[in-house]
Amino acid sequence: MPPTRNNTLVAVLTNVADFEIARDQHWYRIPLRIKSIPRVLKEGRLQFLAFYHTKIFGKMAYSVRYVAAVKSVTVVKRKELVPFPETPTARAQWLHKAEEDYYKIEISPLQELPAPVISRKWRRIVFLETTDQKLFAATEINDLFRGNHLEEKLYNALKAAQIPVEREFHVQIEKRHCFLDFAVFCKSGKINIECDGGYHDHLPVVDTDRGRNNLLQSAGWSVLRFSADDVYHHMDKNMALVAETITQYGGLR
Numbered sequence: 001m002p003p004t005r006n007n008t009l010v011a012v013l014t015n016v017a018d019f020e021i022a023r024d025q026h027w028y029r030i031p032l033r034i035k036s037i038p039r040v041l042k043e044g045r046l047q048f049l050a051f052y053h054t055k056i057f058g059k060m061a062y063s064v065r066y067v068a069a070v071k072s073v074t075v076v077k078r079k080e081l082v083p084f085p086e087t088p089t090a091r092a093q094w095l096h097k098a099e100e101d102y103y104k105i106e107i108s109p110l111q112e113l114p115a116p117v118i119s120r121k122w123r124r125i126v127f128l129e130t131t132d133q134k135l136f137a138a139t140e141i142n143d144l145f146r147g148n149h150l151e152e153k154l155y156n157a158l159k160a161a162q163i164p165v166e167r168e169f170h171v172q173i174e175k176r177h178c179f180l181d182f183a184v185f186c187k188s189g190k191i192n193i194e195c196d197g198g199y200h201d202h203l204p205v206v207d208t209d210r211g212r213n214n215l216l217q218s219a220g221w222s223v224l225r226f227s228a229d230d231v232y233h234h235m236d237k238n239m240a241l242v243a244e245t246i247t248q249y250g251g252l253r
Helices: 016-024 055-060 088-097 132-137 149-160 203-218 228-233 235-248
Strands: 008-013 027-031 048-053 063-077 101-107 111-118 127-130 166-173 176-186 189-195 221-226
Touching: 008 016, 008 132, 016 027, 016 048, 016 055, 016 063, 048 132, 063 132, 111 132, 149 176, 149 189, 149 228, 149 235, 166 203, 176 203, 176 235, 189 235, 203 221, 221 235, 228 235
Parallel strands: 008 048, 189 221
Antiparallel strands: 008 127, 027 101, 048 063, 063 101, 063 111, 166 176, 176 189
């Protein structure tokens, strides 16, 4: 059976007005000018839209609490979404952006999730693509990420072992951007856990991984890499190694 495809988008709310529009007028906008348009939107698979609340939302901050079914997605001009302002300064800005294209996502009334999906640690999120099944079952942000079958199996084992991890964690070292499969934060160190598929056996990729490992280690990360064989046949040994490394770094933070 083919894997379930993403049909849900979690969008970050950085101002109260956007949330009020979604709640009261039942639509949300995304500019086409952004660098990375979510594939679930671009490919016409979007069925559910959820919202991640940032610091400005007070008690709702750093959590996903509301979701809505998507009724339609159209491309419209910004001038069709934003009313013509009253002040001269605002009018000039409005005219400057009036012809920009936006996705207008029309949604059903917001539905509150059975329980908030919380973020234990501040992290940079713009859009997060997932499935409705994951969204309604999640208790924390990391439950929403979708990796390959090896990453999913390893994540479930880490959760069962009560080892808190951050998935797809962004790290910038000098000018290089790295997204870690799993990040663990300890009292006196940081651990990057990577899950390697068969493609890592090819020499150019191994060389790239080695360079990445060296870069992360230079920034204070301890790197643990697990192969497909490790994940499928030696999970107890893997968890013991992770636990031992956490102990070496003074325990969990």
